Structure formats: structure tokens, C-alpha cells
Amino acid sequence: MTGAPVRQRVPGLVDLSATARALLDAVRAAGGRPYLVGGSVRDALLHPGRRPKDVDVEVFGLALDPLVESLSAVGQVDEVGRAFAVLKLRRGGEDFDVSLPRTEVKSGPGHTGFTVVADPATPPRVAAGRRDFTLNALMYDPVAEEVLDFSGGLADLRAGVLRHTTAAFAEDPLRVLRGAQFAARFGFRFAPETAALCRSLAPAYRELPTERVWGEWRKIGEKGVHVGAALAALDDAGWLGHFPQLARLAGVPQDPRWHPEGDVLTHSGLAADAAARLADAAGMTGDDRTVVVLGALVHDVGKASHTQVRADGRITSYGHAGAGVSPAEEFLSGIGAPPGLIARITPIVREHMVATGVEGRPRAAVVRRLARRLAPATIGEWSLVCGGDHAGRGAGSGPNPTIGWAEVAEEVGVAERPGKLLLRGTDLMALGHSPGPQYAPVMTAALDAQDDGAFTDHAGAVEWLAMAAADGRLDAWLAQGPTDRALPGGAPTG
Structure with missing residues (x-):
């Protein structure tokens, strides 16, 4: 990284709340130099005019104790992250992460084997080099209204490229999964040299706590709109093999009449992308959206064991829906998904072929029984996954065959849960x-x-x-x- 940053003046880049402005004013009054960092800068450049949901501030030239004192005049300061030189400010329902630049001294094996030392004298260039990707290392000076770019992050952001800032990237292998998460959210791809570095880090996956792995997959479920790009990023990084239930889908053929898009892995990514769009249109968020997106991602994992190429050239996968329950559960458990979420996804996998071949609206009795088999998942969640399946077939995409099922479910009152047993x-x-x-x-x-x-x-x-x-x-x-x-x-x- 060069010493002097590229400066790009962007007046009013980040729409700041009154509390955010009060925070910045208090830090400057105490002698600190605050910069906006991380996702709020990246997202403001990607989507100008939107107020950021999260604002992260890095403060230079001010020690931790006077920083705490200055922030206390603005709102409630949570010092639980003090050991990592990170504070949280709360006021009026808003939360802000405020950090000092810090150095990390290797003190043991693995990603946790570091001692963090706050260093207010650290130059912004060095602090930027501690961040994962160049597009996340951009800083915004709210006084000069300039973006500071030390490593080509602006160009990488425009090109949709995930490029590591420095060799410090390798200190935390979770950053590979963060890259896949950014690919899912924004459609980004790894730079060749970063993909190569990620491949060298592949053995370190086993060092990662499952809860940290789930943190990245959860964001894919909650925010991902380019899940196929995340699969491509994992493959490019040499990490897809850590998720064997997905990796086994690569190269598994499909009948081109119904699936002209290619192999099962390609279809799974496209289906998850389509399911994400349907979930967003339905206003889903949080776990509900995750059930739909990850449900679509794993709906066909049973094809790895149940696909056959017949002597006449036909490709079949009879029984793959039921056969997919176990590998879907293995994948979800392996990435740390909560049991309650797994319990909602696996019945959707098992039942995703139910509507195939049924013309028109089904009988109410059939829908009532489906609602029971799906619980604790809902007919609505199942319908969106099935819709993603049929919309995720490239040129062979078609309408959702479960619309009539969902309508009947609404009419008979089982759209959200199966009917309660009336006999006592x-x-x-x-x-x-x-x-x-x-x-x-x-x-x-x-x-x-x-x-x-x-x-x-x-x-x-x-x-x-x-x-x-x-x-x-x-x-x-x-x-x-x-x-x-x-x-x-x-x-x-x-």
C-alpha cells in the first residue's frame, strides 16, 4: 500500500443522523480525527442517497479513556469491546461502533492467537491495511468530505473485485467466507491473487468456530441476492469442498429439457437467487428469508446420489427429494444453523416435488395434509422455494406451480400453520x-x-x-x- 491515499471529494456521501453528527463533533472537540469506515462508506458509494443502517467510526489521535469521556457526553457507552479497542455508543435507538486503530501481536496459534493493542498514533494508511478487502478499506473524512483510498478500493468497487489489502488478510481465514458473503450480497468476485491466497488458507477452515461460520452463512440467507456468485467464489477460492453436500452437485447432469441451465450446482445457485427475489417481494426478513434462500440452495442435494443416466440417454433423479433430507441436514448442521431453522428447511426439501404434475388447484384435503407434513415450515415458505426452483432454470425457467396451493391454503386457514385437532x-x-x-x-x-x-x-x-x-x-x-x-x-x- 502506498503512503499517500487517492482522495476523491464526494460531498454529502453519507447521510448522517443527528446523533452521528453529534458523535463526530464530540470526538473532534476532544482532539481526535474521526473517519467513517467499512460498510457505511462502501454501501454509500454503491447506493448514493441511502442512510446507512450501521455507521462505524475509527478515531485517530485520541487515547481510549478520553474517547470514552467524549462519547459519554453524547449517549450511553458500552465498553464490552474495550480489550479490542472497540466501543459501542447508543442513543435514541441508534448504535455506533467506535474504534481506535490497533496493532495485533501474534501470541498463539489460530485466528484467536493475537493480543490487541490500541495505538492512536497509527497512520490511517496502516489502519486501512488491517482491513480485509480494498473496497472495505475506504475511509471517508466527514469534514473534508473526501474518500481516502490507500489501495485501489474505488477501482475494485467499480469493477466488483474482492482484492485483499495486505498479507494481514491471512491472519483470519474467516475472511474467505466474508468474501463469499460479499459475493452473495453484491455479485463480487475474488481477484486472482486473492483467490490464490484463499486457496492457501483452505486447511485453516477447521480452526474456525462454527458460530463464526454460521455468522457469514446467516448473512447470505438474510441479505444474499447473488447466491450463485457466492458458490462461484467458494469454488474459485478452493473452499467449496468444505461444504461437500454442495460440492458433490458440481458436474451432476440434469435432463436438458427441464434444466437447460446446466448441472445441479448451477441450478442450485440460480434457484437460491430466484428464491431471494421472491422472498424480498414477499417482504421476508431475518430467519424467514433465510429459510427460503437456504432452502432453495439445498433443495436438490439429493440428486447427488439419485441421478441416473439411462441407457437411452435420459437423465432421471427419482426419489431425490426424500433423499435430500439427510444431506441438507448435514450441510446446515455443519455450518452451524440453529436447530429450529434446520427443522423448517428439511421438510421443504422433502416436499418440494409435491406440486409437480398436478394440474390446476389441488383439493383442500391435499393442502391440509401438506401443511402438516411441512410444519414447522409454512406453505408460504415452501411455495417460495418451489417458485425459486422453477425460476432458477435459465432459459427453461417457468411459472411457480404452487400458486394455487398457496391460495387454497389461505382459503382453508392453513397458510401459516396446520389446523389444530378439533376432537378432544x-x-x-x-x-x-x-x-x-x-x-x-x-x-x-x-x-x-x-x-x-x-x-x-x-x-x-x-x-x-x-x-x-x-x-x-x-x-x-x-x-x-x-x-x-x-x-x-x-x-x-x-
């Missing part, structure tokens, strides 16, 4: 039957009848039970004994 154990007790596991076959039959539309409220369930008692079915069910079939919500049998 007390209804059987009212007929003189003692509580016990023998209730289970009755409740199972009641659930089937309810899903078939035989009744829609509790009164109807009681009437149905009376009819079953009158024609002898109730006694037959009670004589069957316990059943292994799960009932919704752990419905009581006694």
Missing part, C-alpha cells in the same frame, strides 16, 4: 371411555376426517364422533391400541 380427549370421556393410549387411533382417524373436510369446528367433531360410535367404528379404533403416528402439537390421547 374429553369428548371420548363424555361417551364413557376411560383415558389412555387407546385414544390414539381415534384421534388419528379424527385428524384424517378433519383434513378431508368432514367437520370444521368442535361441534362438528363431536357429531362425527357420535356417528362413529353409532356405526361401530369407534369401538374398532379403541380396540386397535396405541399408534406410532404423531399428532399435531402433541395432542393428548387421554
Whole structure:
């Protein structure tokens, strides 16, 4: 990195709140030189006019204690990151990360083997060299209204290139996954020399705590719109093999009539991209969006083991939906996804072929049963993943075949959750039957009848039970004994 930065004047680049301006004024009054750094500068250059969600400030020329004192006059200061020379300022619902330039002294093995020392005298050029990529090393001087570029970050940002700033990049191998995350969010790609450095870091993946790995994949799920670019970045970096359930999809062929886009890995990236667009159009955020995006990414992982090229040249993958549940769970567990999120994605994988070949609107009973099989996922989430599947086929993309299913789900009230079992154990007790596991076959039959539309409220369930008692079915069910079939919500049998 050169000593003098390229300076580009950009008046009003970052739209700052009143609290942000008060923070900067307080630091300057205390003798510090504050610069905006990181994502707020990058994103302002990518999307001028948007107020940044997060504002990070790096302060030069001011020690930690006077910095704390100056910030305390603005809002509440959280010093939990003091050991890393990072403070958090809170006021009026806004949070700001305020840091000092620091040096890191190697003190042990791995990415945690460093001692952090705050050094206010560090030149901005050196501080910028500690950052991961050149486009994240850009600084903005809010007084001079200039962008400071020490390493060609402006050109890389325009070109969509992820280039490491210095050899310090290798100190934390998580930066490779951060690069993949930026690829997913912005469509960026690694510079050749950075890809080569990433490949040399591939063995260090095992040093990364799972929670840090999940932090990057979570952002892909919550913010990614170019998931296919993330897969390409991981492949270029030599890191795709760390996710074998995805890597095995490379080169797996598909019937070109239905999938002219290429192999299963290509389709998976395109499907996740399409699912992200559908989720955004539906207003999804957080875990809900992640379920849809990652669900689309892994929906076809079963094709790795269930694809066959027949003697006549036809390519089939019968049974791949069910076969995909286990590898999808392995992938999600391996990247640290929370169990509750995994529980929502895997049934979507299992059921993503249900609507294929069904013309028109399905029967209400079919949709009710699907809602039960999908829980805790929803029909809406399943529909968006299926929509991504059909829109992620390049020239072969088509309309979402599950729209009618989602409409029926809304009409019968199972769009968000399956219907609650309406028959109660007390209804059987009212007929003189003692509580016990023998209730289970009755409740199972009641659930089937309810899903078939035989009744829609509790009164109807009681009437149905009376009819079953009158024609002898109730006694037959009670004589069957316990059943292994799960009932919704752990419905009581006694």
C-alpha cells in the first residue's frame, strides 16, 4: 500500500443522523480525527442517497479513556469491546461502533492467537491495511468530505473485485467466507491473487468456530441476492469442498429439457437467487428469508446420489427429494444453523416435488395434509422455494406451480400453520371411555376426517364422533391400541 491515499471529494456521501453528527463533533472537540469506515462508506458509494443502517467510526489521535469521556457526553457507552479497542455508543435507538486503530501481536496459534493493542498514533494508511478487502478499506473524512483510498478500493468497487489489502488478510481465514458473503450480497468476485491466497488458507477452515461460520452463512440467507456468485467464489477460492453436500452437485447432469441451465450446482445457485427475489417481494426478513434462500440452495442435494443416466440417454433423479433430507441436514448442521431453522428447511426439501404434475388447484384435503407434513415450515415458505426452483432454470425457467396451493391454503386457514385437532380427549370421556393410549387411533382417524373436510369446528367433531360410535367404528379404533403416528402439537390421547 502506498503512503499517500487517492482522495476523491464526494460531498454529502453519507447521510448522517443527528446523533452521528453529534458523535463526530464530540470526538473532534476532544482532539481526535474521526473517519467513517467499512460498510457505511462502501454501501454509500454503491447506493448514493441511502442512510446507512450501521455507521462505524475509527478515531485517530485520541487515547481510549478520553474517547470514552467524549462519547459519554453524547449517549450511553458500552465498553464490552474495550480489550479490542472497540466501543459501542447508543442513543435514541441508534448504535455506533467506535474504534481506535490497533496493532495485533501474534501470541498463539489460530485466528484467536493475537493480543490487541490500541495505538492512536497509527497512520490511517496502516489502519486501512488491517482491513480485509480494498473496497472495505475506504475511509471517508466527514469534514473534508473526501474518500481516502490507500489501495485501489474505488477501482475494485467499480469493477466488483474482492482484492485483499495486505498479507494481514491471512491472519483470519474467516475472511474467505466474508468474501463469499460479499459475493452473495453484491455479485463480487475474488481477484486472482486473492483467490490464490484463499486457496492457501483452505486447511485453516477447521480452526474456525462454527458460530463464526454460521455468522457469514446467516448473512447470505438474510441479505444474499447473488447466491450463485457466492458458490462461484467458494469454488474459485478452493473452499467449496468444505461444504461437500454442495460440492458433490458440481458436474451432476440434469435432463436438458427441464434444466437447460446446466448441472445441479448451477441450478442450485440460480434457484437460491430466484428464491431471494421472491422472498424480498414477499417482504421476508431475518430467519424467514433465510429459510427460503437456504432452502432453495439445498433443495436438490439429493440428486447427488439419485441421478441416473439411462441407457437411452435420459437423465432421471427419482426419489431425490426424500433423499435430500439427510444431506441438507448435514450441510446446515455443519455450518452451524440453529436447530429450529434446520427443522423448517428439511421438510421443504422433502416436499418440494409435491406440486409437480398436478394440474390446476389441488383439493383442500391435499393442502391440509401438506401443511402438516411441512410444519414447522409454512406453505408460504415452501411455495417460495418451489417458485425459486422453477425460476432458477435459465432459459427453461417457468411459472411457480404452487400458486394455487398457496391460495387454497389461505382459503382453508392453513397458510401459516396446520389446523389444530378439533376432537378432544374429553369428548371420548363424555361417551364413557376411560383415558389412555387407546385414544390414539381415534384421534388419528379424527385428524384424517378433519383434513378431508368432514367437520370444521368442535361441534362438528363431536357429531362425527357420535356417528362413529353409532356405526361401530369407534369401538374398532379403541380396540386397535396405541399408534406410532404423531399428532399435531402433541395432542393428548387421554
